[in-house]
Structures are given as structure tokens and as C-alpha cells.
Amino acid sequence: MIFLDNLVNGISLGSIYAIIALGYTMVYGIAKMLNFAHGDVIMMGAYIAFCALQYWNLPPFLALVVAMLACTVMGVVIEGLAYRPLRQAASLAVLITAIGMSYLLQNLALMIWGANPKSFPSSMISIPTISLFGGQLKIAGATLVTILANIVIMVALTLFTSKTKTGKAMRCVSEDRGAASLMGINVNRTISITFAIGSALAAVAGILLCSSYPTLQPTTGSMPGIKAFTAAVFGGIGSIPGAMLGGLLLGVIEIFGKAYISTELGDAIVFAVLIIVLLVKPAGLLGKTVREKV
Amino acid sequence: MTEKKRHSDTRMVPVPSHSIVPERDLGSQPVLETSHLGIEFGGLKAVEDFNLTIGRTEIAGLIGPNGAGKTTVFNLITKVYEPTTGTVLINGKDTHGMNIVQASRLGIARTFQNIRLFGNMSVEDNVCIGLHNQIRYSMMEGVLRLPRYWGAERKMHKEALELLSIFDMQDLADTQAGSLPYGAQRRLEIVRALATNPSLLLLDEPAAGMNPHETEELMENIIKIRDRFQIAIMLIEHDMNLVMGICEGICVLNYGKVIAKGTAQEIQNNPVVVEAYLGKRKEGEK
Amino acid sequence: MTKAKRKRLIYNCITFAIVIIAFIVLQSMIENKTITRALKGQLIPICCWIVMAVSLNLVIGISGELSLGHAGFMSVGAFTGAVVSGYLLHGLGVENETLRLVLAIVGGGLIAGLAGVVIGIPVLRLRGDYLAIVTLAFGEIIRNLVNVTYIGVSDGALVFNFLRKNVPENTRMLVDGASGAVKVAKISTFTAGFVLVLITLVVVLNLINSRSGRAIKAIRDNRIAAESMGVPVTKYKMMAFVTAAVLAGMAGALYGLNSSTVVPSQFTFNQSINVLVFVVLGGLGNVLGSVISATLLTVLPEVLRAFADYRMLVYAIVLILVMIFTNNPTIRAFADRIFAPVKRLFTGKKEAEAA
Numbered sequence: 001m002i003f004l005d006n007l008v009n010g011i012s013l014g015s016i017y018a019i020i021a022l023g024y025t026m027v028y029g030i031a032k033m034l035n036f037a038h039g040d041v042i043m044m045g046a047y048i049a050f051c052a053l054q055y056w057n058l059p060p061f062l063a064l065v066v067a068m069l070a071c072t073v074m075g076v077v078i079e080g081l082a083y084r085p086l087r088q089a090a091s092l093a094v095l096i097t098a099i100g101m102s103y104l105l106q107n108l109a110l111m112i113w114g115a116n117p118k119s120f121p122s123s124m125i126s127i128p129t130i131s132l133f134g135g136q137l138k139i140a141g142a143t144l145v146t147i148l149a150n151i152v153i154m155v156a157l158t159l160f161t162s163k164t165k166t167g168k169a170m171r172c173v174s175e176d177r178g179a180a181s182l183m184g185i186n187v188n189r190t191i192s193i194t195f196a197i198g199s200a201l202a203a204v205a206g207i208l209l210c211s212s213y214p215t216l217q218p219t220t221g222s223m224p225g226i227k228a229f230t231a232a233v234f235g236g237i238g239s240i241p242g243a244m245l246g247g248l249l250l251g252v253i254e255i256f257g258k259a260y261i262s263t264e265l266g267d268a269i270v271f272a273v274l275i276i277v278l279l280v281k282p283a284g285l286l287g288k289t290v291r292e293k294v
Numbered sequence: 295m296t297e298k299k300r301h302s303d304t305r306m307v308p309v310p311s312h313s314i315v316p317e318r319d320l321g322s323q324p325v326l327e328t329s330h331l332g333i334e335f336g337g338l339k340a341v342e343d344f345n346l347t348i349g350r351t352e353i354a355g356l357i358g359p360n361g362a363g364k365t366t367v368f369n370l371i372t373k374v375y376e377p378t379t380g381t382v383l384i385n386g387k388d389t390h391g392m393n394i395v396q397a398s399r400l401g402i403a404r405t406f407q408n409i410r411l412f413g414n415m416s417v418e419d420n421v422c423i424g425l426h427n428q429i430r431y432s433m434m435e436g437v438l439r440l441p442r443y444w445g446a447e448r449k450m451h452k453e454a455l456e457l458l459s460i461f462d463m464q465d466l467a468d469t470q471a472g473s474l475p476y477g478a479q480r481r482l483e484i485v486r487a488l489a490t491n492p493s494l495l496l497l498d499e500p501a502a503g504m505n506p507h508e509t510e511e512l513m514e515n516i517i518k519i520r521d522r523f524q525i526a527i528m529l530i531e532h533d534m535n536l537v538m539g540i541c542e543g544i545c546v547l548n549y550g551k552v553i554a555k556g557t558a559q560e561i562q563n564n565p566v567v568v569e570a571y572l573g574k575r576k577e578g579e580k
Numbered sequence: 581m582t583k584a585k586r587k588r589l590i591y592n593c594i595t596f597a598i599v600i601i602a603f604i605v606l607q608s609m610i611e612n613k614t615i616t617r618a619l620k621g622q623l624i625p626i627c628c629w630i631v632m633a634v635s636l637n638l639v640i641g642i643s644g645e646l647s648l649g650h651a652g653f654m655s656v657g658a659f660t661g662a663v664v665s666g667y668l669l670h671g672l673g674v675e676n677e678t679l680r681l682v683l684a685i686v687g688g689g690l691i692a693g694l695a696g697v698v699i700g701i702p703v704l705r706l707r708g709d710y711l712a713i714v715t716l717a718f719g720e721i722i723r724n725l726v727n728v729t730y731i732g733v734s735d736g737a738l739v740f741n742f743l744r745k746n747v748p749e750n751t752r753m754l755v756d757g758a759s760g761a762v763k764v765a766k767i768s769t770f771t772a773g774f775v776l777v778l779i780t781l782v783v784v785l786n787l788i789n790s791r792s793g794r795a796i797k798a799i800r801d802n803r804i805a806a807e808s809m810g811v812p813v814t815k816y817k818m819m820a821f822v823t824a825a826v827l828a829g830m831a832g833a834l835y836g837l838n839s840s841t842v843v844p845s846q847f848t849f850n851q852s853i854n855v856l857v858f859v860v861l862g863g864l865g866n867v868l869g870s871v872i873s874a875t876l877l878t879v880l881p882e883v884l885r886a887f888a889d890y891r892m893l894v895y896a897i898v899l900i901l902v903m904i905f906t907n908n909p910t911i912r913a914f915a916d917r918i919f920a921p922v923k924r925l926f927t928g929k930k931e932a933e934a935a
Contacts (some may be wrong), residue, residue: 093907275702412798428789
């Protein structure tokens with residue numbers, strides 16, 4: 001039963017990673033940049049939801065909508081102000097800018113909400129704990145919602161990118177930006193939409209993360225952010241099913257590593273897995289290798 | 295392979311060739327020998343059954359319509375790609391399983407279609423990278439500035455300027471390579487490749503973007519380089535004046551396959567080549 | 581001598597002159613007791629951060645690889661230094677502080693260099709963003725591993741535990757897991773810091789202007805072309821990476837032996853970013869710039885206490901602005917136009933003389 005318990009926890013954590021990883025993977029696939037600040041958008045989303053619930057007394061659903069809207073705007077603004085001027089620049093410059101943006105968000109949060117950790121209200125997800133096998137296996141409401149949300153988002157995104165016109169435009173831009181713009185696709189707008197979707201998902205991820213792990217502070221987003229990026233790379237960056245697979249595997253590995261090997265080494269195990277995967281399959285589990293043109 | 299192909303079968307120029315270098319020794323080992331060379335990219339055969347031999351001081355041309363696989367042949371010879379089938383022998387040594395660096399040490403040097411200079415470094419430093427394996431000293435000797443460092447650096451400077459003088463570029467030694475005009479960048483690439491002391495020099499579209507006058511000069515210089523360094527040169531070029539003017543042997547590639555081999559005259563009169571470039575003449579049409 | 585060589589010589593001379601003069605001035609201030617307490621306490625950290633910034637510049641600016649785990653090597657150096665110094669004192673009874681400091685710094689450099697080799701082998705096979713994220717991962721792994729490492733001295737012998745603490749009763753702990761190195765003898769001196777800075781400058785500047793340094797820069801500019809010229813890529817990337825790791829380890833040892841407690845959480849990802857800010861603001865590939873920015877950015881927050889709260893916020897904004905200003909073609913052209921008259925003041929004169 002402990003095994004099953006760990007498995008459920010692992011899948012739940014993995015689902016959160018998967019949703020965050022989607023933001024990374026979409027942005028990486030389309031803008032060809034590592035949006036280091038994504039983890040901090042998650043933190044911002046969680047703080048906004050926290051304020052909506054605690055101070056403005058909004059119902060959970062409205063809190064979710066407010067957080068998603070705020071994060072969407074934030075994502076688009078970040079892209080427009082900091083990343084768009086660097087569209088032609090070397091990837092090193094863009095990455096350093098993204099790191100700067102990550103620090104900017106963390107320190108803004110520090111100024112607005114202070115360094116003291118806030119406890120995320122449990123009223124966000126008010127589904128009771130489910131008991132299975134005569135009370136031997138308990139699944140928290142938040143866990144259940146997380147796993148369901150992950151499935152819904154995954155299906156919706158897959159349909160969006162394969163069926164809608166905007167989704168197809170996104171896939172075009174990720175294949176070949178130059179050719180896409182020659183075909184009349186507005187590349188800047190497409191990249192903005194990608195950031196908008198990724199950031200809205202970040203808000204969802206932030207709320208789910210803080211429902212399961214309720215300590216909220218300015219650095220809340222950075223570690224899950226880094227791990228979710230790891231998950232995206234693990235699954236093959238740029239691939240939506242890859243993000244799902246990578247996230248779930250990583251969550252399970254982390255929980256099992258902490259349970260059976262060492263609590264202190266949990267993070268180290270996750271990162272060690274990333275390194276091994278990159279060495280064996282440099283493009284990730286579901287990614288495709290691209291030959292460099294000479 | 296049960297029976298090794300004879301050099302004369304794969305040689306582009308019928309033996310004996312009309313050589314302008316009298317001491318060319320056709321009997322000695324060729325610089326480059328490829329047999330049944332081929333590569334597939336996900337089922338697409340980019341190059342197929344490519345057989346070629348290049349003599350020690352030959353100037354060879356590789357031509358063909360766009361997308362015929364010419365640069366891919368260069369990439370196979372220089373080990374940028376590992377061939378799916380066939381072998382490449384450089385100076386008689388099989389390059390199977392080697393990487394780019396090892397192949398370069400066997401004596402091939404190349405230039406690139408899309409110029410690949412070290413743009414942030416000076417012209418002289420670019421040539422010094424070519425001399426990297428010619429004049430050596432260790433990291434420690436460099437950091438501690440031991441006597442060998444000073445000697446080697448002096449020698450390197452002298453040789454770099456001497457090589458640059460081939461194209462009259464000594465005065466540009468301190469210029470940043472990335473800020474050179476286009477033609478000068480192409481010439482610098484050739485100098486840099488020569489600095490590695492190759493026995494086979496591969497030039498990928500050396501005259502691209504040059505005006506007729508510059509091309510004329512380049513042709514003279516290519517011959518000058520061959521005569522002075524006694525090396526073989528193989529070039530890809532779309533400028534037919536250049537190819538027909540200086541290449542002693544020409545190989546025509548289309549859809550990854552060799553469709554003709556021979557001297558300039560033979561190639562010009564070959565109906566298959568004309569068809570590949572201009573399309574098939576419709577029946578009844580005159 | 582060519583013009584480029586003369587320019588390089590002048591640049592190197594200026595770099596060394598600034599560092600040596602600064603040392604002489606500060607040293608005489610210490611002797612005259614005219615130095616403020618706050619500044620005196622900052623002297624050794626400044627030396628450490630200069631070494632960190634210059635060595636990271638070797639990796640990012642010269643070798644062109646973004647490493648986000650540089651603090652990890654500093655951590656390795658700091659704890660190795662604490663162990664070496666502690667073992668010499670408590671295990672072997674070496675009282676001479678200078679000898680202990682020198683051995684600790686050498687030990688820190690060696691072990692960090694070893695870590696650099698172990699990490700470099702897998703990391704340097706990757707490219708671009710992947711490399712950055714994996715160096716970050718390694719920095720975190722190092723921190724995690726130090727958290728579960730227990731080293732102590734018992735009856736003159738070194739006791740080493742991993743994961744679970746299991747030491748004899750009379751053990752004197754040198755590294756105690758997450759609580760880090762405690763009761764470290766503070767033996768770092770400003771002179772040692774100065775010598776370390778000089779060594780770093782000699783190594784990095786001489787390396788850059790040698791055959792190996794040229795190869796490293798060539799790989800940065802164009803990997804495939806460098807390979808085609810017969811330059812082995814992995815060897816030279818490794819050379820830059822490991823040299824930087826050794827220097828960071830030495831800086832770490834000096835840093836660790838400057839305070840009585842060293843904890844693993846001092847060397848997080850944030851610390852790596854701090855050093856990255858020094859490097860970026862000083863100018864990628866500009867060694868003198870790294871020295872100056874590391875010094876100023878270490879001193880400034882101490883001087884402007886009130887500003888300290890906003891330090892990271894300002895850092896972040898400055899980092900973004902510097903990147904946009906130096907990398908956006910439109911803004912750059914605009915800036916060049918504005919500064920053109922200023923530039924002409926200097927260059928115009930020379931042209932007139934020549935004509």
C-alpha cells in the first residue's frame with residue numbers, strides 16, 4: 001500500500017510538472033528559447049490566486065480565472081518587452097535575459113508580498129479525500145483534481161495544435177520561422193499567443209502546486225520550474241506528449257527516490273536522471289534529432 | 295568487396311591525362327579514393343555509389359545542378375557525415391569510423407559554401423588556427439610563457455604572413471575576420487585551409503559572389519597554389535568558365551549519382567550532362 | 581610587433597597595474613589603520629569574487645558555453661579547504677597558518693578541478709541551452725551531495741561518512757552535513773587573496789593569448805570550421821572548463837577559510853547567477869571588466885545599505901537592459917550614432933595626424 005501511495009503521489013506531482021513543462025516545451029518549440037522565467041510566472045499565478053481567495057474573497061473558480069488572466073497578460077508583456085528585441089540575438093544573450101527576468105519576478109514578489117511564507121488556503125479545492133481499499137489508500141482531493149486537470153489540458157492542447165488555424169500556425173512557426181512568415185503567418189503574434197497559453201497554464205500549475213504543497217514564497221516557482229524544464233527535456237523538448245511523459249516519469253522518480261533512497265538526495269536523483277537521459281538520447285525520449293547543416 | 299576496383303576505372307580523366315604539371319605521377323598512390331560511397335537521410339539516398347580517384351596534383355571539378363549532392367560528397371569525405379555505404383581512402387588510409395579532426399590530420403582541408411570563418415578573431419589568428427597542428431606547444435608552455443612559446447609564436451606569425459601573401463592579404467592581418475568584404479572572406483578561408491598543410495584541398499564554391507575579374511584572379515591563384523604546394527584540389531563550382539578553364543578532370547553529379555566523368559571537352563559534349571542541366575529535348579523539336 | 585599585439589600588451593599591463601596598485605594602496609591603508617572596518621571585512625571576499633568572475637568569464641566569454649553551476653565548484657573548494665586545513669591542524673598538528681592556507685587552497689583547486697573533469701565529460705558533449713541546464717543540475721547535485729557528507733577527525737585519522745552519520749564519540753567534525761563546516765579556523769589573508777587574483781590573471785590572460793586560447797575561441801566562433809582545421813573540440817572545451825573549475829575551487833577555499841562557518845546553502849544557484857551578473861556587466865570576454873564589476877558590485881551593497889534591499893531587483897533590471905542594449909541591432913545602431921561624435925573626438929585626431 002505504501003507503494004501505491006507513493007505511486008499516486010508521484011503521478012500527482014508528475015502531473016504538475018507536466019503542466020509546467022508544457023509551457024516550456026511550447027515556448028521552446030516556437031520561439032527557440034528557454035524561458036527561464038516560466039517558473040516564476042507560476043509563483044506569480046499562485047500569489048494572485050492567493051490574494052483573490054484570501055483578500056478579495058472570490059470563489060475558487062473566479063480566483064482561477066483572475067490568476068489565469070493576470071498570468072496571460074504577464075507572459076505577453078514579458079515576451080514583448082524583454083524577448084522580442086532579442087529575436088535575432090544569440091541564444092546565450094536570450095537565456096541571460098530570461099534569467100534576469102526570473103530574478104525580476106522573484107524580487108517583485110518579494111517586495112509586494114514579503115519574504116515570509118504564506119499558507120495557501122485549502123478552500124481552493126474543496127473535494128474531500130477519497131478512501132480506497134478500506135481506508136488503506138487515501139487520495140487527497142487536490143491530487144485527484146491535479147491528475148484530471150492534466151488529462152483535460154493535454155487533450156485540449158493536442159486538439160488545439162492539430163485542428164485550429166492558430167494551432168497549425170504555431171506548428172508552422174516552430175518548423176521554420178522564415179517560411180512561415182513568407183506564407184503570411186504573423187510570427188510575432190503567434191509567439192505572443194504561445195506565451196499567453198503557456199502563462200495561463202502556469203497559473204493553473206501554480207494553483208495546483210500550492211494546493212498540494214501549500215507553502216507560498218517568492219522562490220516557490222524556481223525549483224519546480226527547473227524540474228519541469230528537466231521534464232520537458234527528458235520527454236523531448238518541443239513535443240507535447242513528451243512533456244506529459246517526461247513530467248509523469250520525473251514526478252514518480254522523484255517521489256520514489258525520496259521514499260526509497262534518500263530524502264536529501266531527491267533533487268540530485270532527478271537531475272542525475274536528466275543527465276543520463278541527455279547522454280543516451282540527446283533529443284529526449286520523444287524528441288527528434290536535428291542534423292546540423294554544413 | 296571481392297575485387298578491388300582499379301584506379302583507372304574510377305579516375306575521372308582517362309589515363310594519361312593532359313597534365314600541365316609534368317612530374318605528376320599517375321603510378322603513385324592517389325590522394326583520394328572513394329568506392330561505392332553513399333549516404334541515406336531517412337530513406338532518401340542523397341549520394342549513391344560514388345566512385346572517384348584523385349591523383350596527387352590533380353585539379354578536379356565536381357559539378358551538377360542544385361541539390362545534386364555535391365556538398366554532401368564533401369561532407370562525406372571530410373567525415374562531417376559517416377557514410378552509410380562504401381569507403382573513403384585518403385592517402386591510402388581508410389577513414390572508416392574517423393571524426394572530422396582525424397580526417398583533417400590525414401591531410402584534407404576544406405572551405406565552406408556558407409563561409410565559416412572565426413568572425414571575432416583577427417585574420418592572422420584565423421590562419422594560426424590552420425597552423426594549429428603544424429606548430430605546437432603545450433598549454434603549460436603557453437601559460438608560463440616558456441621559451442618554446444616565444445619561438446613557436448614567432449614562427450607562426452612568419453608563416454601566417456607568408457600564407458596570406460598568396461592573396462596579397464598581409465596588410466589585413468590585424469583586421470577582424472568577420473568585417474572583411476565577402477571576396478576577401480572566401481580567400482581567407484582558402485588560406486586558412488592551406489595552413490593545415492593538406493594534400494587535398496576541397497573548395498566549396500570558391501567563386502560564389504565574386505565578380506568576373508575576381509574570378510579570373512582566383513583561377514590563376516588556384517593553379518598557382520597547386521603548383522607551389524604540389525597538392526590536389528577538388529572544387530565545387532557553378533561558374534562554368536572557372537571549372538572548364540582549370541579543372542583537368544570533371545565529375546558531374548545529378549540526384550546523388552555520377553552521370554558523367556571526363557575532361558572539360560568530354561563533359562561539354564556529353565548529351566546526358568546537357569540534359570541534366572537544360573532538360574530533355576522534346577521529340578520532334580529541333 | 582603588430583598593432584594587435586601592442587594593443588593586447590597594453591591591455592594586459594593596465595589590468596595588472598590596476599590590481600597591483602589597488603593592493604599597495606589598500607595594504608598601506610591597513611597599516612595606517614585608515615581603512616573602514618566594513619571595507620576591511622570585504623577585502624578577502626572581493627578577491628574571491630574577482631577570481632570567480634574571471635574564471636567564469638573564461639567559460640562564458642572565451643569558450644562561449646553558459647555555465648550556471650559555477651558556485652558548485654566554489655562549494656567543493658570551500659569544503660575541501662576546510663577539511664584540509666582542519667585535518668592539518670587537528671589530525672597532524674600543523675600550526676603554521678600560511679602553510680595550512682596554501683595547502684588548503686591547492687587542495688580546494690585540485691578537488692574542484694577533479695569535479696570539473698567528472699562533470700565536464702558528460703556536460704561538454706551537449707550544446708547551448710542543454711549545456712546550461714545541465715551545469716545548473718550539477719551545481720544542485722553538488723549541493724545535495726555536500727548536504728549528506730560527513731567528514732571528521734578522530735585520533736589523527738580522517739573519518740568519512742556518506743548519507744548517514746556514523747562516527748566515533750571523540751570525533752571532531754570538519755564537515756557536518758547540512759550544517760556545513762563549523763568552527764573553521766579563520767586563516768585567510770588579504771595577501772593570499774591578492775596572490776590568488778594575480779595567479780588567476782596570469783593564467784587566464786596568458787591562456788587566452790596562446791595556441792590553446794586561440795583554439796578555444798575558434799571553437800566558440802565556429803565549431804565545425806575549427807574541427808575541419810584539426811582542432812579537437814572536446815579537449816579545448818575541457819581545458820577552459822577545468823581551468824575555470826580549479827580557479828573557482830581555489831577561490832572557494834579562500835572564501836571558506838575566511839569565516840568560521842560555511843554552509844552548503846551558501847553556494848546555491850543564486851550565487852552562480854551573482855557571478856554571472858559580474859561577468860555580463862563587466863563584458864563577456866573582457867577580463868579587466870570582470871575584475872572591476874566584481875569589485876564594485878561586492879562593495880556597493882555594503883556602502884549603500886539602504887539600497888541593499890533592492891539590490892537583486894536592480895541587478896535583474898540591469899541584466900535585462902544590458903542584454904537588450906548590446907544585442908538588439910536597432911538599439912545598438914542608435915547608440916552608435918549617439919556616441920559617434922564622442923568616438924570621433926578620439927579617433928579623428930589620430931586620422932588627422934596620419935594624414
